[in-house]
Amino acid sequence: MAAHYTVTTRTTASQIAAAAALVLLAVAVAVPFIASRSLIQDLFFILTMLTLAQFWNLLAGYGGLVSVGQQAFVGFGAYMLFGGAILWGVNPVAGLLLAGVAALVLAIPTAFFAFRLQGAYFAIGTWVVAEVVRLSVAQWKAVGGGTGTSLPRDARDAMWGAGWIEGAFDVRASEARDILTYWLALALAVATIGGIYWFLRTKRGLALAALRDNVGAARSVGVDSERMKWVVFLVAAFGTGIAGGLIFLQNGRISPDSAFSVIDWTAFVIFIVVIGGIGTIEGPILGVLVFFALQTLLADYGAWYLMVLGALGIAVMLFAPGGLWGLLSGRTGVQLFPIQRRLNRHD
């Protein structure tokens, strides 16, 4: 009567969550049919920040790579999209892929340099690399140098799918572009969360979790820590680059200061992840909602908004290092994206 075993990762909460997610996704896809443009834009903002946050969380929360230079990939990706559209007539939608690939290519020398550094040195090193990229791009005269540039009207009007949306929804061109970029952002965010969740459930994801807990032990059981670092860094750069391209595609204007803003694309993202709960998929989702709520509530108070944000970050670090999701799941044990493999015995 040898017992036999099966392995599952699902929990009741996760099954409910999965069902809810499907409904939510359907609603999200349908939003442009019912919602106002301002809601679509807010959702676009939430989705792109969420994407950035998920990738940073993958880096820092899972890979232990605390990068302060993700703006390099946002900005470089976005600039390649603009450069592609302006200089080589690349359709901006295809340009998104170009943005991702460009960021990936940039990530290779960056990683080569930054992986020589540890801990705080790594953080500062990535920041300096991002500055170097910013200053170099600011000398690229064809896309406006330090002035920046706008996406040419021809390129904007040629965006794949925008024309169809314009006809189908009977909206103005600018609104059609919003809908298109919203759908793209939705697809990117879903692919990001889905992809990261899938990855964490593979054996590589398990190894990543093991490395996070104990590098020495992980290496002794055959985990290739170097390669894991590379994989995580490159994947994060690729996704961050696409997100960057998308953000500035929607924005229509780019300048080195905005594209490589350490505050907008790294600091706020870190806030989102940490406030929500680092090292979980749920954390950034919760974090981005909190961030957005704060921004909406307090944006009219100028400096006070940022002070509150800063103080909240400090408070969370001091009193709830696991973030809001950590508090929540610590109390209730709920996990929406379970990755734990459970061994079930059947006699």
Next chain:
Amino acid sequence: MIWVDTVLQGVLLGGLYALFALGLSLVFGIMRLVNLAHGDLIVFAAYLILMLVTLLGLGPFVAALIALPIMFGLGWALQRVVLNRVLGTDILPPLLVTFGLSVVLQNALLEGFSADSRRIPAGWLETASLPVGPISLGVMPLLTFLSAIGVTLALQFIFYRTSLGRAFRATSDDPVTASLMGVKPASVFAQATGIAMVVVTIAALYLGTRANFDPTTGPARLIYAFEAVIIGGLGSLWGTLAGGVIIGVAQTVGAQINPEWQILAGHVAFLAVLLVRPRGLFPRAFD
């Protein structure tokens, strides 16, 4: 001749960067604390000096002298109340807390002092110069550089010649064993941050007299300070000074070739040094 001048001016500029960096180096070396609010603390100190100058009608140097103990107390309290709680092997908590602090500080200054750019008046000293052969060196930049050397010497003395400095190094090596010697790590760290704030005040004096500052001036200089600390080597004070000089000279030489490369050249020098020596120029023998 232009090149000699360029390098000399770069060295003097390096003195300013070293002053920015020395406080950071102290805190980084003793507690492995990456203080992202350092630049904003310098700006804060500059406003403090400015207030003393305008409200009490003091000279900038006297005002700075009064600001020193105030800043020491602030640093002490900051470390005691906030930063001690996030020290540890994980670099993220201190990174985030000091970044939060930076944001809070910057915006509080913005509320309090508006975005107007201000300057600490230094009278005739501002434009005074000293001819050295065919080259003319500014008195303020010279004072800045001499102060950087002075601060390095003073910190070096505290570090290696006093019992407080011994406690700094011991606690930095091993806080638990240090506590077995009767050291209170929390209070040693607080004193270290207090001293770092004294250095910050000196840096603020020269930042504020050299050029205009406004509440957002801090972060732009922070990165140079970090570069100086890192290429100098963790915890090496002379290394930090050397690091500042390297960044300064790289910037002026870069600018001489083409002004577009000025800031870039500083960063590239940093990357190049780290590529060759990942632990900086004068690393500690262990850790």
Next chain:
Amino acid sequence: MALLETRGLTAFYGDFQALFGVDLTLAEGETVAVIGANGAGKTTLMRSIAGVIRQALGMVRFDGREIGAMAPDEIMALGIAMVPEGRKLFPSLSVEENLLMGAHRRKVAGPWRLETVYDLFPILKERRGQPGTALSGGQQQMVSIGRALMSNPRVLLCDEISLGLAPVVIRDIYAAFPRIRETGASIVVVEQDIGQALKVADRVHCMMEGRVTLSGRPEELSREAIHDAYFGAAA
């Protein structure tokens, strides 16, 4: 009356309990040895007394005071100095600076000053300017002991000072003990080297798995009993 006393001392590392109700007394001027195999909890006991592991109130008394809940620096200020396991020299300090650290907080007049420590371990005087970590293991151990003595402690806790040292060196180090005892300090030595422990101690406690399993005067304890207490009875 006992100078130092623990009553029902327990200690945990997370969920893991390392000590189960340890009672230990140390009289003024006495030397007590604690022996036991790896992981018996000897170091845990020392760290609990020194305050590195915080204890509940009522478990540790020193000179009539409750010290269980005090921080290590306060406890050391009262006169309990520790020679930690593994020497734990400060790598960025020179030999002399390491010694001076011992008197950082507790600066009381007494027999131990730099000169007298150098008298006790003359080799250290020759090496005073070198970083502590450049010394041999035995010399490092001397620094660690000297450092603890610098505070003129009333109680000296020594954790495995023979660890990793050659027998000759161990002999040299233990040769210093009579001089330390002469100054009136009470001593707790934790040892795996039973021979040495028995030689210097007035009383011996043998620990196993977080409990004291055997106590007595050295001459009362048979080698078999120690062997059993040390390795377990089934050897």
Next chain:
Amino acid sequence: MSPILSLHDVSKSFGALTVTDGVTFDVPEGQALGIIGPNGAGKSTLFNLITGGLSPDAGRIEYDGRDVTRVPPMQRCLSGIGRSFQIPQPFDRLTVFENLLVAATHGRGLPERAVEADCAEVLERTELIHVANRPAGGLTLLQRKRLELARAMATRPKLLLLDEIAGGLTEGECVALVDTIRRVHAEGVTIVWIEHVLHALNSVVERLLVLDFGRVIGIGEPAEIMASKEVREIYLGIEV
């Protein structure tokens, strides 16, 4: 029998401290070798050299007929060297089962599906099956030690290095653990075992090696080694 592991004149220093000093020995395939020696003798360091956590300053390490002196740790693991750590190093936030899954998938280069049953079996044998779904951070000492063993076994090693796996356990716990180790050995796994709990060690190993100050001062039959005056003196510090 050909040696599965052999060290030739291996040395390692940390600064001025020589921790491994010209160590040379062979372990024939299928044998169980015990290593004893005082604290700080360099036993754990020897393991780190064999698994690749540290690289030697001099000398050569051969495993399975190949020179592995400069091979990175994860490749040594893939080729069949498994180890336990003296201070248990579980992946705290993973469950016990996941701890084994990491080892089995990466240590053997197999997909998860292929090793799940095997991991379950190892858990049964190491009596951890009832805590399989608990985070490893919450285990007791015995369970941690068992997990060390189980995780090493999950890589299906040909050579298993155990570092003080019985230290700190009660007598009963120790006996059970020894039983498990004995069975692993019986399956033909070569074992090198560092242990202070001599009776446990001696009930398994066929040969004993004594290390002192990084030097091999004796290797041979356990009884013979234990009897030698030198060893008793060094090890127990009692003059006999």
Next chain:
Amino acid sequence: QGSPVRIGYVSPQTGPLAGFAEADAFTIEAFNRIAAEQGLNVEVIVKDSQSNPNRAADVAQELIIDDGIHLMLVASTPETTNPVTTVAESEGIPTISTMAPWQPWFIGQQGNPGDPGSWRPFDYAFHYFWGLEDVIAVFTAMWDQLDTNKVVGGLFPNDADGNAWGDPNTGVAPGFAAAGYETVDPGRYQNLTDDFTAQINAFKAANADIVTGVVIPPDFTTFRNQASQQGFNPKAITVAKAILFPQSVETLGEAGHNLSSEVWWSANHPFTSSLTGQSCAELARAFTDATGRPWTQPIGFIHSLFETAADVIKRTEDPTDPDAMAEAIAATNLDTIVGHVEWNGAGVPDFAAQNVCKTPLVGGQWRRNDDGTFTLVTVENSTAPDIPTQGEMQPLS
């Protein structure tokens, strides 16, 4: 009484550019009062760009989408005007913009600023201010008043203004050359530079008597100090941006005396408001009375922006129709407190004629008073003779 015409207004109320928005509250308060008196049903919705171009674009979108504005007003440096105009243009919202030289505004918004063939006019965006050709005329006229060697050192940063001014073909250098001035341009530098030795050495080597440029205040202070320290003492320093506000000049102390710059508006200008009937002097005094601060150049322009808005709304049949509104803007013919505003293409190249209107520009010099405060004195008016001068150009030191 239908629903009000909604006007969106974006300006940098906080951040480094906040000085430009100093008079916002004062102006809008006056505008609302007059509008109520005149029975104009309008609502002004103000958004802060925080001096951040990203944020400027965001709030512009909010104004258009959430608040449903009918008219966009924007002012103060290309960092604010350009993102807002770009957004509004693509959304089809009529926009009136000011306080940025027209070249960085117009060319800076083109996809490829380097390729004039690709430049396109805007359908809904209208801008009024002066252009580089005016700066060239005013600066060279000021310098002509002095006895110099006609060598000019240029400080042009790598930002929107700096790139426009420093462009070797479309910037100021060709114009200077036409007026007989040779320009030494060491190259673009990054803002917030801590050292100007390279530029100073280049100017010294060329023996420049004049320095010009478009510099942010902290950098100008650094430059001015270093120049003195390193023994470089030009006869004239005429820069834009850095010495716009009296506060910035005051931080220079004595070194601020006789610095010169372009003047786009002053209390001395001979214009009156079409909205309130105030003269420039009266407006300036009203501002000082209300806020306790000295007048600054942006006050007039912010005021004129709302003057123009009121005029356009009055003339538009259906203000909710963007095309009608845009037509009304294009047809503007109004005398404002900053001069005449009419998009008739006067003095503007063809490619921008539809969207750009120019206002007069003169030259001024800061004079240090005994109490350490500074007064801006108009010293050059050959391009706008109806604006009176108050003194003559003086050399530095």
